[in-house]
Amino acid sequence: MFSDTAKGAQASAVVYSIVETAKANKLNVFMYxxxxxxxxxxxxxxxxxxxxxxxxxxxxxxxDYCRNTKD
Structure with a gap:
């Protein structure tokens, strides 16, 4: 729906997966x-x-800079 091509949708899915997995592991997503x-x-x-x-x-x-210090 939000991608123009199948490759664009796949690339978005990969990025979202990386971001959500970083969040689940309590990382600073940007620094990761x-x-x-x-x-x-x-x-x-x-x-x-x-x-x-x-x-x-x-x-x-x-x-260490990849890890969240807010815990």
């Missing part, structure tokens, strides 16, 4: 997105696919 969008392009996932788990919202390896 800044982290993954600025760091992931420089990572060689083909050589070391296991490193992807370090970027998941539940990863203990995320920087």
């Amino acid at each position: 997105l800044v982290h993954i969008l600025s760091t992931m392009p420089g990572v060689d996932f083909k050589t070391t696919p296991s490193i992807l788990k370090d970027f998941m919202p539940w990863s203990e390896k995320l920087p």
Whole structure:
């Protein structure tokens, strides 16, 4: 309904999923997105696919600035 193409709808769904999963893991969504969008392009996932788990919202390896301090 709000997307012009199927690819646009799929891209929106991916972004919404990332945002909601970050919220569910009590992350600062903006800082989490800044982290993954600025760091992931420089990572060689083909050589070391296991490193992807370090970027998941539940990863203990995320920087502190990704975590909400309002608890």
